[in-house]
Amino acid sequence: xxxxxxxxxxxxxxxxxxxxxxxxxxxxxxxxxxxxxxxxxxxxxxxxxxxxxxxxxxxxxxxxxxxxxxxxxxxxxxxxxxxxxxxxxxxxxxxxxxxxxxxxxxxxxxxxxxxxxxxxxxxxxxxxxxxxxxxxxxxxxxxxxxxxxxxxxxxxxxxxxxxxxxxxxxxxxxxxxxxxxxxxxxxxxxxxxxxxxxxxxxxxxxxxxxxxxxxxxxxxxxxxxxxxxxxxxxxxxxxxxxxxxxxxxxxxxxxxxxxxxxxxxxxxxxxxxxxxxxxxxxxxxxxxxxxxxxxxxxxxxxxxxxxxxxxxxxxxxxxxxxxxxxxxxxxxxxxxxxxxxxxxxxxxxxxxxxxxxxxxxxxxxxxxxxxxxxxxxxxxxxxxxxxxxxxxxx
Numbered sequence: 001x002x003x004x005x006x007x008x009x010x011x012x013x014x015x016x017x018x019x020x021x022x023x024x025x026x027x028x029x030x031x032x033x034x035x036x037x038x039x040x041x042x043x044x045x046x047x048x049x050x051x052x053x054x055x056x057x058x059x060x061x062x063x064x065x066x067x068x069x070x071x072x073x074x075x076x077x078x079x080x081x082x083x084x085x086x087x088x089x090x091x092x093x094x095x096x097x098x099x100x101x102x103x104x105x106x107x108x109x110x111x112x113x114x115x116x117x118x119x120x121x122x123x124x125x126x127x128x129x130x131x132x133x134x135x136x137x138x139x140x141x142x143x144x145x146x147x148x149x150x151x152x153x154x155x156x157x158x159x160x161x162x163x164x165x166x167x168x169x170x171x172x173x174x175x176x177x178x179x180x181x182x183x184x185x186x187x188x189x190x191x192x193x194x195x196x197x198x199x200x201x202x203x204x205x206x207x208x209x210x211x212x213x214x215x216x217x218x219x220x221x222x223x224x225x226x227x228x229x230x231x232x233x234x235x236x237x238x239x240x241x242x243x244x245x246x247x248x249x250x251x252x253x254x255x256x257x258x259x260x261x262x263x264x265x266x267x268x269x270x271x272x273x274x275x276x277x278x279x280x281x282x283x284x285x286x287x288x289x290x291x292x293x294x295x296x297x298x299x300x301x302x303x304x305x306x307x308x309x310x311x312x313x314x315x316x317x318x319x320x321x322x323x324x325x326x327x328x329x330x331x332x333x334x335x336x337x338x339x340x341x342x343x344x345x346x347x348x349x350x351x352x353x354x355x356x357x358x359x360x361x362x363x364x365x366x367x368x369x370x371x372x373x374x375x376x377x378x379x380x381x382x383x384x385x386x387x388x389x390x391x392x393x394x
Contacts, residue, residue, distance in 0.1 A: 017384060018332040020194030020305075023269070023375045031261040035254040042252045043221075050256035051204070053263055054189075058171075058181025060206035062213035065256060066220050069168045069190025071249040072203030073101035073138075076186040078219045078246075079205075079212040080136055080162045082107045087133040091121035091166075092339040092357040093364075094140040098166050099340045102138075108350065110134070111341040113357040117294035119143070119307070119367070122359070123151035130155075136162040141170035141180060143336075144273075144302035145295060149175050149183045156185075164188065168203075171196040172270040173302035180302070181206045191255075194373070195304060196269060197262035199255035220249035269374040273303040276372055276381055280306055283385040289313055289392045291366075305336055309366040317394060319366050325391045326368075331384055334369045 035046055047065055055063035066072050082088060084106035090099045092111040099109035113125040119142045126137060137156055139147040147165070156163040165184035167173075173180045181187045186209075189195075191202035207213055218225060223246030284290040291309035295301050310319040319335075326333045339360040341352035354361065371384055 014330050016330040016332045017371045017376070017380050018373070019334040019369050019371050021373045021375060022193035022198045023373070024198075025265075028258055028261050031257040032254045035257040038253070040253050042250060044253040046253035046256040046260065047251060050259045050263075053260055054181075054204055055206060057179075057263060057266070058187070058206055059179045060182050060187065061208045062210065063204055063206045064213055064216040064220065065251045065259075066203045066205070066216075066249040067251050068201045068249075069188065069192060069195075069203040070097040070101070071220070071247070072188045072190070072205045073097055073166065074104050074247070075216040075219050075249060076164055076188055076205050077101045077105045077107070077136075078244075079207075079215040080164070080186065082135060085133060086135040087131060088136045088138060089126050089129050089134060090138045090340070091140040091142070092341050092360040093119050093121075093142055093337060094166065094340060095168075095337055096340050096343060096345075098138055098140055099346070103349075107135070108133075109340075109346075111339075111352065111357055113359045114142075114363065116359050116363065118145055118296065119293060119360075119363055120145060120147045121152075123148055123155060125357075126152070126155055130159065134159070134161060136164055138164045138166050139184070140166040141168075141173065141302075143293065143305040143307050144169045144173055145293070146170055146173050146175040146180055146183065146299050153184075162186070168192075168195065169304035170302045171304075172266055172300075174300040176298045182208075185209065186212060191259060196273075196302060197259060197266055199251065199259040199262075202251050202255050202259060215244075218244055219246040222246045222248055270302060272374040272376075273372060274301065276376060277301070277303045277306055279381055280370065280385070284308065284388070287389065287392055289317065290388065303372055305369045306372040307336065307367050307369050309363070310368055311366070315394070317392075319368055322391060323368060325394070326387060329387050331387050332371060335364075335367060336369050337364070339364055 051063040082105040086107040088102040090109045093114045102109045110129045115122045163184040165187040167180045168190035170180045187206045189204040191199040223242050223244035310322045312318040346352045
C-alpha cells in the first residue's frame, strides 16, 4: 500500500488493478508533441504514414485510418455496399458495434452462435442462419483468438459472400502462419486505450481490394472525392466534389503519430501479454472453479482479454458472486459481453429472443475477464492470482 509523506496509510486510497489499460511512454508524448508543433493537425502526412506502416505490419496492400473502431466497422459495411434489407451474419458474443454497423447501413444483423470452447463464431451455425438475403459474414476474433478462417472462407466463397474480420481484439495474432489483417476481404481494428496499441480513439481497416480502400477514404471524409485540404493546397486547387453520403470519420495527425510510435512496440507488448496469459494458465490449471478458454494449436493468440469461465459450485459461488468478491478486493474484472441479441434495442427492433444463441447465452452467465495489459507488474499479476485462488476457497 502507498503511504503519504507522514507514513500514514489510513488516508491513502487502494488502487484498483483494472482489466485493461493503455501504456503511454515519453517517446509517445514526444511524437505527439512534434506534430502539435507542426503545420498539420489533421489530413496531413502522418495519416498516410500510419496507414502504410500498419499495412506492412499485417501484410495487407491497403490500410485506411478512421476515428474509431466503430467508424472502421461502418466504413467496411459502406465499402461492401450493404444496404436496405441486406442480411449480415454476426457473432452474438461481441460488442454491440459489430452489429450496429450493419444497422447503420439499413441492413439486418443475423446473429450466429459460438463454439463453447473458444467463444468464436460457429461456422456450422453461420450456414444454418444464411438466407437468400445474406451478403456478408462478420467474424469476431474474440479476446484475441483468430476465428476458423478456413471454414469461414469456404462458406463465403461457395455462397459469394463478403468475409469481414472484426479483428479489434487480435492485432498481432496469426492464423496458420498468416497475420490477422490479411485473412479476410476487410479487416477491422480498434485503437481504443485498452487495445494493443492506442491513438486515444481510432480505427483502421485493411484490405487487398483497391476499390474498397478508395470507397472508405471517400466515406471517412464526408463522401468527398480524394482531394482533401492538403492535396488541394498542393495542387493549387479549390475544387472538391461530394460523390457519396459520407461521414466525418477522419483521424488526426497527432493521433497517427502516437499510433506509429506505439506500433513499433507491438512485438514487445504482445510478448508481455502472452507471458501474463501463461502465468494465469499455470496458476489456474488445477482449480475446478476456473475454466480458461481453449487455444487452438494453429494460431498465435494476441490476448486482448484473458477470459475465464466461473464454474458454479455447490456452495453457490457463481460468476456474479465471484465478480463482486474480486471488485471488493480491488481487482477490476469485467464481463465481455452481454450477447448482442439480448440487448433491448435488438429485441425491440428485430425481435430477437432468448434461446436464439444458446451457447453464447450460457457462456455469458459464466465468463469473467481478468486484468490483462502490458504495464501489469509481476506484483499485480501475483495479487490477481492469489485473490482468485482465495475466493475459490470460500
